Amino acid sequence: MSQYNYKERMHNIQHRLAEKSYDSYLVCNAENRHYLTGFFADDRHIDEISGYLFITEKDVLLATDSRYVTQAKKQTKGIKIDCYNKLPETFIPIILEKLNIQALGFESDRISVELHDTLQRAILDKNLKVRLVKDPDFVTDNRHAKEEGEIHAIEKALDIAEQAFLRLLKTIKPTMTEKEIAWQLECEIRQGGADSLAFEPIVAAGPNAALPHAVPTDRVVGEKVPILFDWGARLNGYHSDTSRTIVFGKPDNNFITAFNTLVKTQELAIQAISAGKNSKDIAQKAHTYLEDCGYKDNKFEHGLGHGVGLSVHEQPTFSLLRENILKKNAVVTVEPGIYIPNQWGIRIENMVVVKEEHSQVLNQLPVQYHMI
Structure with a gap:
């Protein structure tokens, strides 16, 4: 059993969503994913993201690819795991629509400008009314003081x-x-x-x-x-x-x-x-x-x-x-x-x-x- 209370960490983030008027927050930073869920995969390059973690007040969804599905299921608990085989700009709008997201906070220091712009265009193409809000420290601030x-x-x-x-x-x-x-x-x-x-x-x-x-x-x-x-x-x-x-x-x-x-x-x-x-x-x-x-x-x-x-x-x-x-x-x-x-x-x-x-x-x- 893990010595870390991932559930409590996640609840803390979920509680803070309302403070920022976010419907969801998207975590792409590998260390933040690890901190909140226990799922650990190195993302060694700026364009490499092993999992997209969507957090809402009631639900948590980790979208990852076939390389990490088994690992993610073993390392996490109480989180829905989705396997995707499409580009991020294709599957992320689908998830946003399914979760009825209108305000999405995200780690602007982790998502590249290219992915941000491509994602923004994809959202517009699907006629979704989703506001992307840059907030790089939403999770990392919680990691400042150590348990x-x-x-x-x-x-x-x-x-x-x-x-x-x-x-x-x-x-x-x-x-x-x-x-x-x-x-x-x-x-x-x-x-x-x-x-x-x-x-x-x-x-x-x-x-x-x-x-x-x-x-x-x-x-x-x-x-x-x-x-x-x-x-x-x-x-x-x-x-x-x-x-x-x-x-x-x-x-x-x-x-x-x-x-x-x-x-x-x-x-x-x-x-x-x-x-x-x-x-x-x-x-x-x-x-x-x-x-x-x-x-x-x-x-x-x-x-x-x-x-x-x-x-x-x-x-x-x-x-x-x-x-x-x-x-x-x-x-x-x-x-x-x-x-x-x-x-x-x-x-x-x-x-x-x-x-x-x-x-x-x-x-x-x-x-x-x-x-x-």
């Missing part, structure tokens, strides 16, 4: 990732390339019990580490240069996300000073996190501290952090560009960085649970850089 079971699932994924990293440290050598180390890390994660990687791991040495989203190369990592790792595991749909830095031998004093400054930056940010706080204010605190310490031109320009759950990047975000009010039991990352172009980069990333008056770090792996 106890979700936090436990994330902790399991994190433990797998951290144990994989500790095993990796015992075997890697400075003569190995970034690609070789990344592959070994992937093997450790999978052999450690993960269903898959949370994302393609970053292993970046020396000047490559100054690229926040570097891709592992054939560069030999070498000695006395920082090697930046960013990796995670996925287990039962839930993700982890962590960054650490190691060095073969003793790094130079500039690195040590920058690293210690970054540790303090992360500590200040984590201490500032609690329910009801504005994520933008916390991001600003981290930026201001690094600027005051002399790293104005080399501080991170990416977000300070983000939510993690069924998606490895989800709400809330910690950015100077966007405001989010933190909710109790949200699981977020805090990942400040310092990047010196053509020399090296450092990023440390921990996962944190937002509490009522404080925050709780989930990581067991020490933040301090490792000298091998």
Whole structure:
């Protein structure tokens, strides 16, 4: 039996339909489908949608194709499963007419412009009076605060990732390339019990580490240069996300000073996190501290952090560009960085649970850089 109450989650969404004056809401996002029904299928491309979930106040209909019908029936309960063998612009209007839908909310960040326009024309061609309403956050807002079971699932994924990293440290050598180390890390994660990687791991040495989203190369990592790792595991749909830095031998004093400054930056940010706080204010605190310490031109320009759950990047975000009010039991990352172009980069990333008056770090792996 599932540890998650999908029925309660669905009832919450159904109850909110009237607030928005929706007759139905259409879910196409794979993580949102999973969150509401337990049906899990990866949609790896923007034009790939494994199931169209129509939610009304009384009924729930999942329209999927023959590849997923058996799976959907096994993974869901109390949901009608329809198998379609037509294009979306053909079968969706049929469903809208059958359900007597006049106002349909939908995930405008998941349906392509092409599909939206094609669907709109098909609705007009059938003389249906259906109003399509863009509402990308209708379900994702519910995923912001995590249930106890979700936090436990994330902790399991994190433990797998951290144990994989500790095993990796015992075997890697400075003569190995970034690609070789990344592959070994992937093997450790999978052999450690993960269903898959949370994302393609970053292993970046020396000047490559100054690229926040570097891709592992054939560069030999070498000695006395920082090697930046960013990796995670996925287990039962839930993700982890962590960054650490190691060095073969003793790094130079500039690195040590920058690293210690970054540790303090992360500590200040984590201490500032609690329910009801504005994520933008916390991001600003981290930026201001690094600027005051002399790293104005080399501080991170990416977000300070983000939510993690069924998606490895989800709400809330910690950015100077966007405001989010933190909710109790949200699981977020805090990942400040310092990047010196053509020399090296450092990023440390921990996962944190937002509490009522404080925050709780989930990581067991020490933040301090490792000298091998």
